[in-house]
Amino acid sequence: MIRTKTTLIVGAGASQEMHMPSGPELLDRTAQAYDFYRFGGEQMTKDSSMLLRHLSKLGERPGHTQEKLYEATERLRISSRMSKMIDTVIEQNDDNPLVTICGKLAIAHFICQGEARSNLRPAPRVPGELPLQAGDFWLLELGKLMTTGVPRSKVHQCFENLAIISFNYDRSVEHFLPYALMTAYGMTLLEAQRIVSEHLRIVHPYGTIGRLPWQKGEGPDVAWGDENPWNMGNLINQIRTASELMRDNKALTEVRNAMLKSQRIVFMGFGYHPQNLDILIDSIFAHNPEVLAGIHGLPGPSQTTVVRMLRRKLGLDKDDRLMVVNGKCYDIFRDYGMMLES
Numbered sequence: 001m002i003r004t005k006t007t008l009i010v011g012a013g014a015s016q017e018m019h020m021p022s023g024p025e026l027l028d029r030t031a032q033a034y035d036f037y038r039f040g041g042e043q044m045t046k047d048s049s050m051l052l053r054h055l056s057k058l059g060e061r062p063g064h065t066q067e068k069l070y071e072a073t074e075r076l077r078i079s080s081r082m083s084k085m086i087d088t089v090i091e092q093n094d095d096n097p098l099v100t101i102c103g104k105l106a107i108a109h110f111i112c113q114g115e116a117r118s119n120l121r122p123a124p125r126v127p128g129e130l131p132l133q134a135g136d137f138w139l140l141e142l143g144k145l146m147t148t149g150v151p152r153s154k155v156h157q158c159f160e161n162l163a164i165i166s167f168n169y170d171r172s173v174e175h176f177l178p179y180a181l182m183t184a185y186g187m188t189l190l191e192a193q194r195i196v197s198e199h200l201r202i203v204h205p206y207g208t209i210g211r212l213p214w215q216k217g218e219g220p221d222v223a224w225g226d227e228n229p230w231n232m233g234n235l236i237n238q239i240r241t242a243s244e245l246m247r248d249n250k251a252l253t254e255v256r257n258a259m260l261k262s263q264r265i266v267f268m269g270f271g272y273h274p275q276n277l278d279i280l281i282d283s284i285f286a287h288n289p290e291v292l293a294g295i296h297g298l299p300g301p302s303q304t305t306v307v308r309m310l311r312r313k314l315g316l317d318k319d320d321r322l323m324v325v326n327g328k329c330y331d332i333f334r335d336y337g338m339m340l341e342s
Contacts, residue, residue: 001149002161003342004290007262008142009280010166010173013269013297014329017138018172020114023085023271030106031080034073047109054105054232061233064098072098076106087206090241104236108209111169113227115209120172122225130179138268139172141333143180145340152185159199163258166204167276169239171212173202175224178214190214203254205279207240242275256282265314266292266340268329272306277313284315291322292339294332 016022021029033047044052055073059066076089076099083089090103116122120139121131132140146158158181164173177200178192185192193214210229211221220234229235245251259265259280270276270293293310295303307324316322325332333340 001157001341002146004264005161005262006264006266006340007163007165007258009265009267009270010164010168011268011270011276012168013271013294014138014166015114015168015170015172015269017269017329018118018120018170020118020168020170020172021110023087026107026110027080027083027086027089029110030086030103031077033106033109034077034102036070036073047113050228051105051109054109055102057233058101058105064101068098069102072096072102075099076102087242091243094241094243100241101236104239105232107169107239108232108235111209112222112229115170115172115175116225116227118170118172120176120224122223124179128183130183131176136330136334138329138333139176140180141330141337142173143177143184145333145337146177147180147184148341152187155181155185155195156199159201162201163262164200164202165255165258165280166202167206167270168204169206169208171208171224174200174212174215201258203251203258205240205245205251205255205276206242207238210235210238242279245279252279252282255279260285260287262289263287264290264292264340266294266332268294268332269296270294272298272302272309274309277309281313284313286315288315288317288321291316292332292336293322293324294329295324295326296328296331 012023033045033051036048055069058064059069075093075096079089079093086103086107090100093099119133119135119137124131150157166173177196178189181187181192181195182189197214197216209222211217211219213221213223219238220231222229222235291310291314293306295306298306310322
């Protein structure tokens with residue numbers, strides 16, 4: 001059970017641990033798939049063929065001619081040589097809204113594919129089991145942390161002190177937690193999904209590929225594991241660029257309120273890009289929260305920079321308020337579980 005107001009900041013590294021594509025991998029696969037001029041009709045890759053079908057449907061919309069869409073994919077592909085992330089390529093070409101559309105289409109396509117091929121299955125292979133392949137996964141540790149010590153009659157307490165800010169487009173947290181409740185409490189999937197839908201506080205600053213079918217809301221939905229959803233043209237509208245996010249005061253307020261109300265902040269699989277830190281923190285914190293910062297995968301100079309940035313932006317005036325961990329997301333839950341539960 002989580003007893004302290006805690007916010008988990010979930011970055012791309014957390015999804016990579018579930019075998020989702022990394023940011024650079026997503027950009028590289030997008031550039032390859034959009035290289036239409038290099039392929040003949042029968043030599044086209046599966047990704048290129050699927051994206052081409054989606055582009056054909058988008059080309060039927062007013063103002064979206066096939067020729068203009070293909071020009072946009074070529075511009076995105078060429079611009080990718082000067083970046084490491086598809087998000088920044090889209091931002092760099094904000095003068096062409098079709099580049100934004102094509103970029104979001106690629107994101108949605110590869111995230112749908114990533115969910116389908118990840119270690120998190122659509123459903124357990126055996127009833128009563130979890131939908132996880134064998135291995136050590138941070139989602140399993142999160143489920144244990146949330147449910148331990150919480151009686152079935154007060155299951156809502158699992159969520160009382162937890163908020164999640166996920167910078168990822170996938171829905172792995174939302175998909176997994178109902179199965180964690182099923183396993184811990186012997187409830188039905190429908191009941192567990194209802195509880196998660198009503199009580200889980202999770203924000204995706206950059207949006208997701210859509211709602212899971214059981215989640216509340218009015219936006220388009222797509223099932224976990226659906227590699228080729230029929231409503232792809234609508235799903236791309238659920239993804240936000242950084243510029244779109246900064247114009248969305250409601251989303252920014254939701255993110256920053258979660259930070260300000262937290263006594264403990266945990267960064268997991270997070271890259272600490274200045275743009276994302278600005279989204280989280282718009283003023284120096286006065287309440288001196290306890291911070292657990294995972295830095296796995298960052299080179300030495302970047303680790304030093306992260307410590308300095310966090311101390312400055314969060315107003316941490318005591319050395320014991322910042323703990324830096326050079327471990328994966330699973331390692332954070334394994335090694336600091338007692339602290340996170342306290």
